[in-house]
Amino acid sequence: MLKKRDEIFFSPFRSLLDLNREMGRFMDRFGDGESMPGGFRPDVDIVEKNGQLVVTADLPGMEEKDIEVVINEGVLIVKGERTEEKEETEKGFHRRERVFGKFVRQFALPKGADAENVKAVFKKGVLEVRIPLKAVAEEKKIQIEAK
Known part of the structure; x- marks a missing residue:
């Protein structure tokens, strides 16, 4: 009888990836999103450039109809479902990664985020959400007069 590939080759990196995935699920409970047990959790980059907040999410194997982008009370919400093409039989798998x-990912937006002019583009498995940033009035110290 043949052993499964996982039993033959041990990889410490695979263990680290599994740990990273579990830590991500744990952190989801504290506000940046949630994923179902054993579910998909897309990687996201957030950067501020050219007066915009740019959120980029890797969503391989998905289509725009599978994704929803919402802004609610200063929170950007990206959610969707990555579905599996069902095989007639699961026999023969050596590894399934x-x-x-x-999935649901949630991100608190900074002050000045213009929720009315958000643009979202999905191309080649990558979602890019651009949120314009308005100038925010800086704190001004008020002189107190003594009388």
Whole structure:
């Protein structure tokens, strides 16, 4: 009888990836999103450039109809579902690393985020959300007069 590939080759990096995935799920409970047990959790970059907040999410194997982008009370919400193409039989698998399922990612927006002029583009498995940033009045110290 043949042993499964995982039993033959041990990889410490695979263990680290599993730990990273579990830590991500744990952190989801504290406000940046949630994923279902064993589910898909897309990687996201957020950068401020050219007066915009740019949120980029890797969503391989998805289509725009599978994704929803919402802004609610100063929070950007990206959610969707990555579905698996069902195989007629699961026999013959040596390793299964691709992850599927529903996901929700949530990000608090900074002051000055213009929720009315948000643009979202999905191209080649990458979602890019651009949120214009308005100038925010800086704190001004008020002189107190003594009388």
